[in-house]
Amino acid sequence: MRSLLHRLFSRPGSRAFDAAGGGRRWEGQRTVDGLNTAILAGATTAARRAGWYARNNPWVAAAVDSLVGNGVGAGIKPQSTHPDRAVRERLQVLWLRWTDHADPGGLADFYGLQAMAVRAMVEGGESFARLRVVPDATAVPLHIDLLDRDQVPLDLHRDIGGGARIRAGIEFNGAGQRTAYWVMRDRPGDPLTSLRLEPLRVPATDCLHLFKPLAAGQLRGITWLAPVLLRLHELDQFEDAALVKAKVAALFTGFITDPDGTAGGLTGTNTNGALTVGMEPGSLIPLPPGTDIRFSNPTESDAYGPFVKNHLRAVAAGMGLPYELVSGDLEGVTYSSIRAGLIEFRRRVEQLQHNVVVHLFCRPVWDRFVRLAVLSGDLPARDFDRDPAAYLGCEWLPPKFDYVDPKKDVEAEILAINA
Structure with a gap:
């Protein structure tokens, strides 16, 4: 027994992996203890530096524009999957009427808000939005307020009892589920802001947190410019x-x-x-x-x-x-070379669209939109309580990628269909 424990826990004289070794060649090499630890320590500084480069460096500006343009383009648009054609058409009419009123500031429609949220995510690592129910006679009464990442304090940590706690401005219950976000009323650093710096508790169902998760349990996002x-x-x-x-x-x-x-x-x-x-x-x-x-x-x-x-x-x-x-x-x-490069790039873009933007931003908006349309009477749905999934079902359609060489690409598709 003693020899078994010795073999299990004793440190070997040499490492089986060069990456875990030591010596002169590894002097000064840094390691990461944990993703959340690294994010809490440096995400704010990295985001501010990335924002400066995004506005002052032509190559970074081009890279960010390319990611936003290819990831969102003219907008990732919904298509209801309800089995009743009349319901699908009514939802489409209501949605088209509402998109122009999604932004309370009137600077963009819903698809413009998509682009701004993705841009903030690329530059700063994450973006937040708040869903507000407001009276609006012209459309479904839903507004989307985009928030600055600094409005959710990264340094806010607190135990609030009952197993619940706040970590990096996000409230978790005892089961580890996100239940609320603590949001500042105004953007920190804004010269026209008020002095109300105490954050408000906003239920997680009313908040959108858009970031690219890199590991399980990740709390906040890190700028996409961090490696460069x-x-x-x-x-x-x-x-x-x-x-x-x-x-x-x-x-x-x-x-x-x-x-x-x-x-x-x-x-x-x-x-x-x-x-x-x-x-x-x-x-x-x-x-x-x-x-x-x-x-x-x-x-x-x-x-x-x-x-x-x-x-x-x-x-x-x-x-x-x-x-x-x-x-x-x-x-x-x-x-051939540009097509090969774009194929790999478009795979990454599709991953961004469906795993991040649609899952964390678009689906919650559609869910709230449909429920409010039913509650306001704009969408007749007597059987909604019995079968909500039929009304909430939706397929999100990103913009179609253009052909590199339309003639060759179309000929290739025709050959594939006829094969």
Whole structure:
């Protein structure tokens, strides 16, 4: 028995996996103790840095736009699956009437809110929305208020008794189910905000929390730029240095030398000794005896382009995008190569659409919309209590992807159908 315990719990002299080994080659290597621990420690700082780059870096702006445009596009739209055609048509009419009134601020329709929520998720790692029931004579009385991620305090932790507790601004019951979100009335940092900083308890059924879950039990989201932010920062500094070097080199046309020191002053110089005589095509400038001229020949680095391209490929890979969509560089792209890259990208987009956006954002909205339509009398449904699933059933249809080469793609589909 003792020998068995010794074999089970004793530490071996060498690791079976290099990744778990030690030694000089692993010096300084960091590890992650837990996803929630890492998120609680650094999600806010990472989100704010990502927001800065999304507004100031052209490649990040292109990457975010591409993810939003491909993930949501003109909108992920519902199609009722109720067996009665009349009910389906009535739901469609009510839905089309309501979408223009979904945003209480009037800046977007429901599909515009989808895009803004996904954009906030990509940049900041997560987005929140609150479902409000308000009187509206023109449509189903439902509004969607988008919330800033900072309105749900990441540092709010509290035990509230009965096995319930608040973790990262989210309230859980004793069974580990999300029961409420604690939401600030105003956006922190807004110069026009009020001083009411005490969060309000909002039932989880009235809140939408959109983020990409990476592990079971994950509390909050992390910016999608997290794997590439440091690389982007270093690339920005490299580009600034290269630009300054090129600007300084371009300022010098040539240098006049006086080996003997007997030439004296030059005509056309300013107080600092720089020659300011205008240069024109075919012009000749006389020089005093004993002087010579050496023209500036700044060196150009042939490694600049490949270096930047290599880093942009890493950024694209870290964000799950084809390099061409991040850089806008289509040089050397062929039909086969771009199609192969887009196939893999579209698989990721479909995963985002159905596993994240539809599941966490669209379905709760449809559920609340249908129930309010029934309660308000806009949708006659006497058998709703007996069979709610028939009314709540819905298929969400994302925008169709365009063909890379319509002729070849259509011919391939025809061959597949006839096979």
